[in-house]
Amino acid sequence: MQSDAPEWPTGGAAGPAAPQYPIGSVDRALKLILLFGQQPQVRLTDAAxxxxxxxxxxxxxxxxxxYRGFVRQDPVSKTYHPGPALLSVALSVFxxxxxxxxxxxxxxxxxxQLRESVHLGMLEGAQVRFIAAAEGPTAVRVASRLGRTMPAHCTSTGMALLARLSDADIAHLYPDNELRRVTAHSVATRAELHKELRRIRQQGYSVNREGSExxxxxxxxxxxxxxxGxxxxxxxAAPVHRLNSSQYRAVAAVLVxxxxEIGDQIG
Known part of the structure; x- marks a missing residue:
C-alpha cells in the first residue's frame, strides 16, 4: 500500500531538517517542478x-x-512542458x-584554450540572444555577438537549443515550411530543420558553417x-578555414x- 508520507532529509550534512508538519502533496508538486528543470518535457509516465x-x-x-500555469500540455504529444508561470519565475531569478x-x-x-571566440546564448522563442561573449586572442577572429539577436535556426547556438525541444514545439515555433534565410547556407525548410535537429540529438552538439554569416x-x-524553461x-566560432569537420568532436568536448561548469554556477 502506498504511503502519503514524503521522504524528508534528516538535516545536518544531508540537507535541511524536515518541517514539523510535512505535506506530502506539496512535496510531490515541488518535486515535479524540479523535474522540469532537469528535462524540457515530461510524460505522465515519467512523472509517475x-x-x-x-x-x-x-x-x-x-x-x-x-491550472496554475506552471506547466502546459501539448495537445498532440500529450507531453508536459514548463508553463508561463514557471517560465516567469525562472526568468525573473535568472x-x-x-x-x-x-x-x-x-x-x-x-x-x-581554443584560440577562438566563444558565446553564451539564450533561446527566446524562435530567436537566440547572445548574453555573454569572449573574443578570440588572434588578430583574425570572429567578432563578438554580445547583445545581438538572430534566428535560432541560422546559428549553431540556436540549433543546439532547438534540439532540446519536441517536434510539436518546433511546429509551433515554425508554422510555415519555408524558413527565413540569413545566408545561402542557412536551413531553408522545416523538413530540413527537423533532419538537422535529429542529427544534433544523436551526436550531442551542433555545427554551423556560414549559416549565419x-x-x-x-x-x-x-x-x-x-x-x-x-x-x-x-x-x-572561428573563420571557416580554421574549423573543419575533423575538429568538431574535440571542440565540442571542450565546450561540454x-x-x-557554467550550468553548475548558474544553478
Whole structure:
C-alpha cells in the first residue's frame, strides 16, 4: 500500500531538517517542478515514475500545476512542458544573476584554450540572444555577438537549443515550411530543420558553417541548468578555414566541460 508520507532529509550534512508538519502533496508538486528543470518535457509516465506514485496521482498533480500555469500540455504529444508561470519565475531569478561574473571567467578561459571566440546564448522563442561573449586572442577572429539577436535556426547556438525541444514545439515555433534565410547556407525548410535537429540529438552538439554569416563556422552545445524553461547554449566560432569537420568532436568536448561548469554556477 502506498504511503502519503514524503521522504524528508534528516538535516545536518544531508540537507535541511524536515518541517514539523510535512505535506506530502506539496512535496510531490515541488518535486515535479524540479523535474522540469532537469528535462524540457515530461510524460505522465515519467512523472509517475519520478514520484513513485500511480499515474492517476501524477495526473492530478500535473493538472493542478497546469491550472496554475506552471506547466502546459501539448495537445498532440500529450507531453508536459514548463508553463508561463514557471517560465516567469525562472526568468525573473535568472535575470538577477550576474552572467559576466558567473560565466565570464569560463568563457575567457575557453577562448584562450581554443584560440577562438566563444558565446553564451539564450533561446527566446524562435530567436537566440547572445548574453555573454569572449573574443578570440588572434588578430583574425570572429567578432563578438554580445547583445545581438538572430534566428535560432541560422546559428549553431540556436540549433543546439532547438534540439532540446519536441517536434510539436518546433511546429509551433515554425508554422510555415519555408524558413527565413540569413545566408545561402542557412536551413531553408522545416523538413530540413527537423533532419538537422535529429542529427544534433544523436551526436550531442551542433555545427554551423556560414549559416549565419559568410566565412564563419561554429560548434555549440547546450548548457545544463536546473532553471525550468531557461535554455542556454555555449558556442565556439572561428573563420571557416580554421574549423573543419575533423575538429568538431574535440571542440565540442571542450565546450561540454565548460557548459557543465557554467550550468553548475548558474544553478
Amino acid at each position: 515514475a519520478h514520484l513513485e506514485v500511480a499515474s492517476s496521482t501524477a495526473h492530478r498533480l500535473l493538472a493542478m500545476l497546469q 535575470n538577477r544573476i550576474d552572467i559576466d561574473a558567473t560565466a565570464g571567467p569560463v568563457l575567457h578561459r575557453v577562448s584562450e 559568410e566565412g564563419v563556422a561554429s560548434v555549440a552545445v547546450p548548457v545544463p541548468t536546473r532553471a525550468p 531557461v535554455l542556454l547554449a555555449l558556442n565556439a 566541460e565548460a557548459a557543465k
